Amino acid sequence: MNTPTPLMPDSAATAATAAATDNAAAIATAARGIRVDALDYEPGVTRHGSRHQPNIYDAKVENPFSQAIVELGELARSWNLERIEHLVVHEGRRAVWGGAAWDSPLLRATDTIPASIMELWRKESHRSERIAEDTFHIPSEFCSMIKTMIGRWHTKRDDPIKRILAFSSGCEPMSMVIEHARNIGYEVYTLEGVTAFKVGEGLENRAKFLAAELRKASVWLQGKPVDEDRLSAEIRLKNAALKKVARILDLRLKRPFDIGSIEVMWLLGGSSGYFGNPGKYFEILDRLLAELEEAAKTPETRPSLPLILAGGPPGGLSFFQLLEKADAVLVGFVLLGTSLYREDMPPLESLAHYLFESQLRGELGEATGASALLRRRGIEALIEKTGARGLISSAITACPYASLVQQLERNHFRKQGFPIVALEHTVHNDPTTEEQTMKIKAFLEQLSESF
Amino acid sequence: MPPTPARWNSTTASPADRPPDPPAPPRKIQTPKSKLQTTKSTTSTATTSAATASANSAADSATDSATNSAAAAPDILRPEQFSAFIQAEQKALIDALGVRKAAYLCNYTPLELLNAAGVRHARLFKGGSSAQTAAGELFTQSIFCDFTKSCIGGFEQGDPFYKAFDKVYNFHTCATMKRATEVIELFTPTRLLNLPKLRDSGDSRNFFHSEILQFRDDLVELAGRPVTDDAVRAEIIVYNKLRLLLRKFSELRKRANPPLTGRAFLDIARAYYYVEPRKLLPICERLCKHYETLPASPPSPGQRQIRLMVAGSIMADGDRRILDIVENELGARVVIEDHCAGARPFYHTIPETGDPCLALANGYLDQSPCARQRPLSDAIDFSARLAQDYNVDGVLYIFLKFCACYGVSQKDFIARFHQLGLPVLALSNDYSESDRGQLLTRIEAFLDVIREKQTNLATHEHTHTLDA
Numbered sequence: 048m049n050t051p052t053p054l055m056p057d058s059a060a061t062a063a064t065a066a067a068t069d070n071a072a073a074i075a076t077a078a079r080g081i082r083v084d085a086l087d088y089e090p091g092v093t094r095h096g097s098r099h100q101p102n103i104y105d106a107k108v109e110n111p112f113s114q115a116i117v118e119l120g121e122l123a124r125s126w127n128l129e130r131i132e133h134l135v136v137h138e139g140r141r142a143v144w145g146g147a148a149w150d151s152p153l154l155r156a157t158d159t160i161p162a163s164i165m166e167l168w169r170k171e172s173h174r175s176e177r178i179a180e181d182t183f184h185i186p187s188e189f190c191s192m193i194k195t196m197i198g199r200w201h202t203k204r205d206d207p208i209k210r211i212l213a214f215s216s217g218c219e220p221m222s223m224v225i226e227h228a229r230n231i232g233y234e235v236y237t238l239e240g241v242t243a244f245k246v247g248e249g250l251e252n253r254a255k256f257l258a259a260e261l262r263k264a265s266v267w268l269q270g271k272p273v274d275e276d277r278l279s280a281e282i283r284l285k286n287a288a289l290k291k292v293a294r295i296l297d298l299r300l301k302r303p304f305d306i307g308s309i310e311v312m313w314l315l316g317g318s319s320g321y322f323g324n325p326g327k328y329f330e331i332l333d334r335l336l337a338e339l340e341e342a343a344k345t346p347e348t349r350p351s352l353p354l355i356l357a358g359g360p361p362g363g364l365s366f367f368q369l370l371e372k373a374d375a376v377l378v379g380f381v382l383l384g385t386s387l388y389r390e391d392m393p394p395l396e397s398l399a400h401y402l403f404e405s406q407l408r409g410e411l412g413e414a415t416g417a418s419a420l421l422r423r424r425g426i427e428a429l430i431e432k433t434g435a436r437g438l439i440s441s442a443i444t445a446c447p448y449a450s451l452v453q454q455l456e457r458n459h460f461r462k463q464g465f466p467i468v469a470l471e472h473t474v475h476n477d478p479t480t481e482e483q484t485m486k487i488k489a490f491l492e493q494l495s496e497s498f
Numbered sequence: 499m500p501p502t503p504a505r506w507n508s509t510t511a512s513p514a515d516r517p518p519d520p521p522a523p524p525r526k527i528q529t530p531k532s533k534l535q536t537t538k539s540t541t542s543t544a545t546t547s548a549a550t551a552s553a554n555s556a557a558d559s560a561t562d563s564a565t566n567s568a569a570a571a572p573d574i575l576r577p578e579q580f581s582a583f584i585q586a587e588q589k590a591l592i593d594a595l596g597v598r599k600a601a602y603l604c605n606y607t608p609l610e611l612l613n614a615a616g617v618r619h620a621r622l623f624k625g626g627s628s629a630q631t632a633a634g635e636l637f638t639q640s641i642f643c644d645f646t647k648s649c650i651g652g653f654e655q656g657d658p659f660y661k662a663f664d665k666v667y668n669f670h671t672c673a674t675m676k677r678a679t680e681v682i683e684l685f686t687p688t689r690l691l692n693l694p695k696l697r698d699s700g701d702s703r704n705f706f707h708s709e710i711l712q713f714r715d716d717l718v719e720l721a722g723r724p725v726t727d728d729a730v731r732a733e734i735i736v737y738n739k740l741r742l743l744l745r746k747f748s749e750l751r752k753r754a755n756p757p758l759t760g761r762a763f764l765d766i767a768r769a770y771y772y773v774e775p776r777k778l779l780p781i782c783e784r785l786c787k788h789y790e791t792l793p794a795s796p797p798s799p800g801q802r803q804i805r806l807m808v809a810g811s812i813m814a815d816g817d818r819r820i821l822d823i824v825e826n827e828l829g830a831r832v833v834i835e836d837h838c839a840g841a842r843p844f845y846h847t848i849p850e851t852g853d854p855c856l857a858l859a860n861g862y863l864d865q866s867p868c869a870r871q872r873p874l875s876d877a878i879d880f881s882a883r884l885a886q887d888y889n890v891d892g893v894l895y896i897f898l899k900f901c902a903c904y905g906v907s908q909k910d911f912i913a914r915f916h917q918l919g920l921p922v923l924a925l926s927n928d929y930s931e932s933d934r935g936q937l938l939t940r941i942e943a944f945l946d947v948i949r950e951k952q953t954n955l956a957t958h959e960h961t962h963t964l965d966a
Contacts, residue, residue: 183909184908184909184912185905185906186897186899186905186906186908186926188641188899188900188905188926189900189902189905189906193906215694215695215696215872217673218673218902219672219673219674219870219902219903219906220902220906222695222870222902223869223874223902223903223906223907224906226872226874226907226910227906227909227910230910237695237696237872239694239695239696239699239701239702239705240670240692240694240695241692241705242670242676242690242692244670244676244689244690244691245690248689248712249708249709249712252708253692256701256704256705256708259701260701263701413673416670416673416676418680419677419680419681420680420681420683420684445641445900446641447638447639447641447642447643447673447674447677447900448673448674448677450638450639450641450642451637451638451639451642451677451681453639454636454637454638454639455637455681458637
């Protein structure tokens with residue numbers, strides 16, 4: 048790792064400084080020497096005076112240890128809806144909503160840009176939620192995610208991305224708002240739902256069926272079946288990325304402060320679509336690996352509080368700030384898939400098996416029909432591997448499925464005597480609520496005392 | 499001025515002026531076999547192949563066993579008697595020894611296979627109790643639909659009926675029921691199976707066929723005996739007859755003066771989920787024939803009750819709160835339901851020829867769909883058609899809180915009813931007991947709106963006639 052001096056480019060540093068001066072929204076986390084600037088954010092909820100915050104993918108994090116991390120942040124910020132729409136309009140690229148997770152190799156192999164569903168709440172999320180309730184009569188009890196999805200689709204219905212790739216194994220609220228999108232003019236292609244409920248139950252037959260469904264989807268995407276050789280290459284590429292990210296996370300266990308938890312979220316977030324620039328993404332991964340391999344020879348001696356986050360980050364940037372202030376580090380993430388795609392079988396079936404393995408590990412969330420009961424096994428494995436001392440189980444407010452998983456985990460880990468805190472959050476870029484802050488702080492204090 | 503609501507009208511508020519209980523049917527009991535043959539003649543006209551003849555032969559032998567079953571069947575003369583009958587059946591299931599027992603959660607489960615496997619089976623769909631709901635909430639937190647909480651709650655409370663089953667099956671309808679099934683696994687072995695969403699896709703149908711074969715194989719293992727194609731065909735014929743019969747019950751309510759209340763129909767319909775079909779058939783045939791012979795006289799002037807349709811989420815076994823408000827307190831009549839514990843499951847017929855498991859796959863996907871299925875327009879079209887066929891004056895669109903299938907899609911359903919000129923009251927429901935007063939007020943106001951609309955229409959027509 049480099050010496051701990053700020054390595055932000057001059058121009059960016061100047062801009063950040065100016066913004067911090069001009070904008071009362073600048074957030075500083077002095078404890079770690081890491082600064083988060085709230086640039087390019089949409090005005091959101093104001094709490095405790097004047098705090099606003101950007102989406103974590105729009106945040107600027109000043110990392111004093113690695114230029115590669117700084118560039119990763121720039122890459123993450125550059126890959127957004129505006130950029131994708133620009134590519135569609137000005138470069139004739141093809142893009143659809145969805146397809147940015149387990150199925151991302153298929154999208155890349157069909158020259159289709161997957162616009163992540165998360166882009167739908169990266170901006171204008173509060174307005175989108177209002178539209179969902181007012182225009183589409185979505186009952187208030189449903190989650191902010193599905194509301195922002197349909198609300199944003201509504202406001203963007205005349206914009207360039209007019210196609211949606213849907214997967215039927217996802218939750219019903221999501222499926223139902225996609226029907227609303229269909230009604231306002233989006234072209235929807237629905238992949239039939241296939242779920243692996245238990246290990247060994249008819250998986251081969253289901254994999255063959257799902258592979259055929261994916262082949263049909265590729266025709267919808269590009270007008271002809273996917274080139275399977277190319278798909279195999281994309282699978283190998285994604286496996287390579289997943290392996291590098293996994294290695295980085297392993298090395299980070301020895302140097303937990305060198306890469307902050309937000310930056311790990313960027314790493315994970317980029318592992319499916321490489322932020323539209325695989326060359327740059329892989330270059331960054333390689334540099335990070337080299338830096339960490341070297342740094343890991345001198346393990347960090349300052350004590351840290353290792354934690355696991357299951358679910359999305361609750362409270363966005365403020366959540367990460369709270370952790371950093373307490374020297375808490377997220378060392379395990381139960382969010383994306385952790386297995387590799389199989390390379391010993393036809394590529395479409397490999398995608399199917401990857402999905403099934405993820406479902407059976409409780410990974411990838413309700414959007415793909417993940418198991419509720421089995422997620423905890425993955426968490427237990429992570430605890431074993433990372434030495435984590437606590438679990439933050441996070442769910443989107445009003446998501447029945449995540450809440451059930453959360454409750455099961457709470458019951459299970461309490462019986463095991465392993466500390467767990469259950470948090471709820473929305474998809475909005477709001478600071479943590481008072482309740483969230485209080486719960487996180489209390490949890491961290493409790494762990495610190497026992498530590 | 500709109501007519502006075504029935505419950506405030508001294509001439510109509512008394513129990514005597516509620517829908518009259520039908521006179522008891524004649525006590526002479528025909529043999530179930532002759533009854534079955536009568537019904538079979540209706541369905542067998544559509545079946546011509548040799549394979550069907552073979553299946554009918556199997557059904558005849560089934561009918562013989564029905565004769566034996568009917569010997570133990572009670573003499574049910576009124577829908578209200580079904581409650582005691584079902585309770586006895588539930589107890590018999592709990593007490594039954596030497597037989598495997600399987601429960602299921604959803605109407606997309608092919609009952610024909612359960613019966614062909616020789617397992618005792620029943621649907622787990624009790625609901626409406628806040629205590630049972632609260633028990634389920636220990637696992638789900640509050641933000642879950644109360645029906646699924648109740649499914650879990652039955653196990654958590656140790657309900658002997660729920661505990662009686664060796665295995666619980668669920669075809670993956672909604673994510674909520676899937677999650678509930680995963681929790682039930684903590685109490686009883688479960689098996690989840692895929693239910694395709696795309697009912698128009700041939701590939702999806704083939705996939706469903708393969709899932710049904712897995713279901714069959716699992717049942718073979720559970721029951722410890724083979725399930726033959728002939729046995730499945732025989733069950734298809736029996737269940738087709740039963741569904742047709744229950745549809746006939748429902749269609750009695752198309753009459754201007756329906757002989758059945760909405761509650762009475764649900765009392766009969768719930769037996770479908772608890773009682774062995776060969777035992778239920780003769781009972782229902784007797785009762786249905788009796789109702790059919792009643793004169794279809796129009797209501798007396800001024801006595802016409804408002805005809806309502808209930809559409810939306812499941813109205814579980816025990817969830818009668820809104821129905822009681824509508825029919826008992828406010829004097830309106832639910833003449834049709836479009837939900838999965840009402841008339842909807844009886845609007846499909848399984849093909850009686852060919853590969854029986856393929857027939858089940860096609861037949862169950864062709865059934866009047868849950869809103870979870872695609873295209874959604876099929877579910878909306880079916881609901882609209884029911885509303886028209888039953889000549890309803892308005893629709894109560896009731897969705898359980900957190901039921902995405904019917905909550906998130908309410909706008910589309912309601913828009914279609916409005917296109918038909920039907921007033922709609924959307925109610926977000928749960929099994930709590932605290933909002934009864936609010937429900938009463940809202941439904942009463944809704945009925946006033948319907949009456950006002952009818953009065954205005956009548957006045958307009960009268961004026962138009964005078965002008966002419």
